[in-house]
Amino acid sequence: TSSASSLDTSAQLQESNGQTQSTRWDEQQKVFALEQLCGVFRVDLGQMRSLRLFFSDEACTCGQLVVASRESQYKIFHFHHGGLDKLSEVFQQWKYCTETHLKGQQLADEKTCMQFSIRRPKLPSSETHPEENAYKRLDVSAWLRHLNEAGQVEEEYKLQKAIFFGGIDISIRGEVWPFLLHYYSYESTSEEREALRLQKRKEYFEIQERRLAMTPDEQKDFWRKVQFTVDKDVVRTDRSNQFFRGEDNPNVETMSNPTIGYSQGMSDLVAPLLAEVLDESDTFWCFVGLMQNTIFISSPRDEDMEKQLMYLRELLRLMHPRFHQHLCSLGEDGLQMLFCHRWILLCFKREFPDAEALRMWEACWAHYQTDYFHLFICVAIVVIYGDDVIEQQLATDQMLLHFGNLAMHMNGELVLRKARSLLYQFHLLPRIPCSLHDLCKLCGTGMWDSGFIPAVECSGHHPECESCPYGGLAEGSSPKPGSEGKRGSKPRDVFAFRK
Amino acid sequence: GTSLEEIRPTYTYKVVLLGSTSVGKSSLAYRYVKNDFKESLPTVGCSFFTQILNLEVATVKFEIWDTAGQEKYHSVCHLYYRGASAALLVYDIANKETLNRAKLWLRELEKEFLPDEIVIALVGNKTDLAAEREVATEEGQEFARTEGLLFMETSAKSSHQVDDIFMAIAQELLKREQEKTSVLSQRGGSTADLRESRARTRCC
Numbered sequence: 001t002s003s004a005s006s007l008d009t010s011a012q013l014q015e016s017n018g019q020t021q022s023t024r025w026d027e028q029q030k031v032f033a034l035e036q037l038c039g040v041f042r043v044d045l046g047q048m049r050s051l052r053l054f055f056s057d058e059a060c061t062c063g064q065l066v067v068a069s070r071e072s073q074y075k076i077f078h079f080h081h082g083g084l085d086k087l088s089e090v091f092q093q094w095k096y097c098t099e100t101h102l103k104g105q106q107l108a109d110e111k112t113c114m115q116f117s118i119r120r121p122k123l124p125s126s127e128t129h130p131e132e133n134a135y136k137r138l139d140v141s142a143w144l145r146h147l148n149e150a151g152q153v154e155e156e157y158k159l160q161k162a163i164f165f166g167g168i169d170i171s172i173r174g175e176v177w178p179f180l181l182h183y184y185s186y187e188s189t190s191e192e193r194e195a196l197r198l199q200k201r202k203e204y205f206e207i208q209e210r211r212l213a214m215t216p217d218e219q220k221d222f223w224r225k226v227q228f229t230v231d232k233d234v235v236r237t238d239r240s241n242q243f244f245r246g247e248d249n250p251n252v253e254t255m256s257n258p259t260i261g262y263s264q265g266m267s268d269l270v271a272p273l274l275a276e277v278l279d280e281s282d283t284f285w286c287f288v289g290l291m292q293n294t295i296f297i298s299s300p301r302d303e304d305m306e307k308q309l310m311y312l313r314e315l316l317r318l319m320h321p322r323f324h325q326h327l328c329s330l331g332e333d334g335l336q337m338l339f340c341h342r343w344i345l346l347c348f349k350r351e352f353p354d355a356e357a358l359r360m361w362e363a364c365w366a367h368y369q370t371d372y373f374h375l376f377i378c379v380a381i382v383v384i385y386g387d388d389v390i391e392q393q394l395a396t397d398q399m400l401l402h403f404g405n406l407a408m409h410m411n412g413e414l415v416l417r418k419a420r421s422l423l424y425q426f427h428l429l430p431r432i433p434c435s436l437h438d439l440c441k442l443c444g445t446g447m448w449d450s451g452f453i454p455a456v457e458c459s460g461h462h463p464e465c466e467s468c469p470y471g472g473l474a475e476g477s478s479p480k481p482g483s484e485g486k487r488g489s490k491p492r493d494v495f496a497f498r499k
Numbered sequence: 500g501t502s503l504e505e506i507r508p509t510y511t512y513k514v515v516l517l518g519s520t521s522v523g524k525s526s527l528a529y530r531y532v533k534n535d536f537k538e539s540l541p542t543v544g545c546s547f548f549t550q551i552l553n554l555e556v557a558t559v560k561f562e563i564w565d566t567a568g569q570e571k572y573h574s575v576c577h578l579y580y581r582g583a584s585a586a587l588l589v590y591d592i593a594n595k596e597t598l599n600r601a602k603l604w605l606r607e608l609e610k611e612f613l614p615d616e617i618v619i620a621l622v623g624n625k626t627d628l629a630a631e632r633e634v635a636t637e638e639g640q641e642f643a644r645t646e647g648l649l650f651m652e653t654s655a656k657s658s659h660q661v662d663d664i665f666m667a668i669a670q671e672l673l674k675r676e677q678e679k680t681s682v683l684s685q686r687g688g689s690t691a692d693l694r695e696s697r698a699r700t701r702c703c
Contacts, residue, residue, distance in 0.1 A: 033509060033551060033558040336578055342544035350543070397513070397562055400547045 041075060043067065046096050053088055053114040061085045091116050129420040135166035143172050151190030153179065159186075164368035165420070167359045178282065180365035181289035197282065204281040308344050309337060312375050314435045314459070319422055320383055326390050333396045339403040340378050347374055351381075356412025363416060369423060372439050376426070380418035385410060433459035509558040512672055514665075515580045516565050517604045518589035519597040523624040526655035527589065528565045531665055536656050542567045545579055552669055557676075559669045580611060585618040585668045590639075592623045592652060593631040598639065605646065618671045620649035622664055627654040 035042060045051065049068045056063040061082040067075045079087075091097045097116045136142070146159045153159055168176050178184045183200075184193050313335060317324040327334040342350055347364065349357045364373045382389075385406055389399055426432075432439075434456050516524040525539045525546070532548045545566045552559040566579045580586060588604050590597040601621065608619060621643040623634060636652055643650030649671060651664040 030509060033553065033560075333578060333581075338545065338578060345543050350540070397547060397564075400545070401549070404546050 043075070049117070051091060051097070051116040053084055053091075055084065055112055055114075059085070060088070088114055128417055129165075129424045131165060132417060132420065135162050137166045137169050138162055138172070138176070139169040140172055143176060151193070152188065153186040156186045160366040160368045164363050164366040164373075167362050173358075177365075178286050178289075180362070181286040183282070183286045183289045200285050201281040204284050305341070305344070308375065311372060311436065311439060312337065312340070312344075312378055314433060315375055315379050315426075315439075316382065318429075318433065318436070319379055319425065320386075322390050323382055323386050326393065329393075330396055334399075336396075338396065339399045340381075343378055343381070344374065348377065351407045352410060352412040352415075353408060356416075359412065360416060363419075369427065370439060373419065373423065375439075376419040376422045377415060379422055380415045381406075381410065383422070384415060384418055431455035431457050433457060435459050507554075507557045509560060510672070510676060511560045511562065512584035512669075513562045513564065513582055514585045514587065514668065515583045516563065516587050516589060517580070517601075517608075518587075518622075519591070519594075519600040520567070522589045522591040522594070522597050523655045524587075524589050525565050527587070527622070527624060527653065527661060528563050530655040530658055530661045532563070534658070536658070550665075552666070554669065554673070557673055559673070561665065561669075577611070580608065583612075583617060584672060585620070587620050587622050587664070587668075588648070589622045589624050590634070591625050591628075592634045592636075592639075593625055593628040595633040598623075598634050598642075602642070605648075614647070615675070618649065618668055618675070619646075620651065620664055620668055621646075622650075623652040625654060625656070626652050626659050627656045 045067070052066040052068070054064045054066065055061075061084055062079050063084050065077040065079065065084065065087065067077070091114075092099060099114065099116055142162070146153055146155070146162075148154050163176075163180070179186060184196065188196070313324070313327070316327070327337065347357070348360050351357070352360065360374075360377055364377075366373075370376070381403075385403070388394070389402055392398075394402055432455075437456050516528060518524055520541065525542050526536060528546075528548050529539065530536055532550050542565060545564055548561075548563040548565065550561045550563065552561065564579055564583070566576075586604075586608055588601040590601040605619065608617065621639060623636070623639045639652065640650050642648075649664070649667050651660050651667065653660045653664055655661060
């Protein structure tokens with residue numbers, strides 16, 4: 001009956017506080033199997049969009065509970081014999097629930113309806129970057145103020161900072177992205193850029209001609225190897241975007257230009273470029289810039305990805321030790337962090353709706369204080385959405401499922417703000433482990449803008465054969481045998497320290 | 500009410516989808532789990548689905564790992580199929596090359612598993628593209644027979660035989676469980692909890 005179902009949902013709320021979690025997974029599977037037979041409706045209320053109560057009596061005990069998912073699916077529970085008041089009390093106490101007052105209802109004496117929005121915890125103001133909200137989105141007039149008479153960017157760092165905090169208005173993305181992607185240099189004048197465009201356009205068409213001039217055999221080979229995948233993926237990428245809509249769309253052909261080789265996912269990255277930059281030649285060169293000058297390239301060699309993951313592990317160890325500990329408890333499989341590979345490989349394009357993902361790209365491309373801002377975004381996601389992983393001690397595959405299900409359901413704005421604040425906190429650390437030394441070294445202006453160079457201490461995580469240049473600086477001067485032992489019997493070069 | 504102890508045993512199996520890019524691995528998983536078809540984006544990294552099958556003798560929970568056909572980050576590949584109970588080697592019947600690629604995947608699996616450790620099914624997907632067929636049904640069938648693999652041709656688009664192949668895998672896995680039980684009881688072991696025999700790899 002419906003009242004039985006409602007009991008089930010409220011029981012679930014209370015249940016989430018205690019119990020040893022490791023046994024729960026197996027128990028749950030039995031329960032799920034049984035429920036499937038009986039047709040029980042079960043959802044995680046924490047993943048819903050809203051809960052609404054419609055009362056049918058004056059005492060507010062009977063009526064309907066309407067559960068709405070984020071995809072706007074609804075489930076209605078009818079309460080004919082009371083109990084709805086108890087449920088509203090439970091919701092009012094639940095930490096993820098905030099009561100939304102409906103317009104015009106605050107003053108009415110008689111309650112006819114209550115609405116609860118499900119909210120993930122908000123960031124307390126103490127946890128946000130102090131300069132948050134100081135920057136508006138970069139629009140045309142603000143952009144022009146960054147340029148001098150010759151069209152050169154006056155102060156690179158200022159521009160980067162503005163973009164890092166405020167993002168770029170859609171109308172001038174095509175204008176500004178080529179700078180962020182190293183197609184135009186910040187010092188270039190308007191005239192120089194025009195000359196460069198012409199030159200690069202010529203080069204681009206030469207590349208195209210070379211492709212068209214291939215012998216039939218070469219072409220056949222090329223088709224088998226590259227074009228097949230490209231075409232398949234291109235057709236599958238962003239066709240809902242107006243720019244790529246329609247059959248025989250020339251904008252689709254543009255992406256089939258494989259001089260740098262193609263790997264699955266690249267089309268994900270180039271599609272928004274093409275949509276914003278609009279010109280085929282310019283897009284091509286911006287994409288080359290993206291591939292060459294940014295870290296999150298989509299066809300990384302194993303070493304590149306290993307380096308990213310090593311930094312991320314170290315950042316987590318520093319900034320979210322409880323989560324890091326959980327990964328360690330899972331052994332090598334956990335430390336591989338399968339759940340975040342796609343985040344890094346496609347720079348969050350599949351995790352957030354386009355509008356939010358592009359904000360993240362811009363924040364990364366700004367290279368403000370670090371070349372690795374995308375890793376701070378990863379940490380932010382884990383900090384905001386990873387509590388359940390630790391509480392329920394989720395195993396590797398369950399973690400994959402947990403974060404996979406969050407794709408497109410996370411609050412990108414919140415994540416970005418948290419990531420900025422994490423960068424700020426990292427900045428404030430009195431000393432950083434040697435494993436993260438390069439995190440602030442690669443960046444143009446330097447991680448520490450006031451000329452402050454952080455103290456580096458050896459974290460002691462080196463294979464015995466390698467010596468650490470920071471070995472003598474602090475207490476962790478020699479590799480501790482204890483920390484070696486933790487890592488399991490098979491040391492893999494994943495954990496090796498690379499210079 | 501029914502006490503939980505009285506329900507049939509529950510077995511959890513990790514199933515991996517392997518094969519070239521664009522053969523329809525994700526679509527197979529999506530059809531099977533959601534009974535729907537949609538043009539999907541190329542898989543990057545891997546994604547994960549679960550499906551519960553209530554059979555007469557047992558409840559089977561599949562953990563389906565959907566992998567990227569083209570994985571540039573090679574060091575993780577072994578993580579995909581580590582601890583797998585079953586693998587679907589998927590090829591596209593309209594693209595001969597993808598069958599060859601499936602054969603290579605088989606060699607990979609053979610390096611990693613003993614024959615009785617994993618159930619392998621060869622799956623020729625996209626039967627809806629009959630007009631463009633490059634691989635004859637017999638060819639797939641013959642290869643599967645010589646290698647001792649399950650075989651089926653499917654269409655994730657038209658839903659042809661998708662449930663069937665997963666069902667066949669479930670049956671084969673359960674058959675193997677039963678064989679193991681009978682070996683155990685011959686040894687005099689009492690009713691061992693089989694859920695533990697395929698223990699989840701929580702940690703190494």
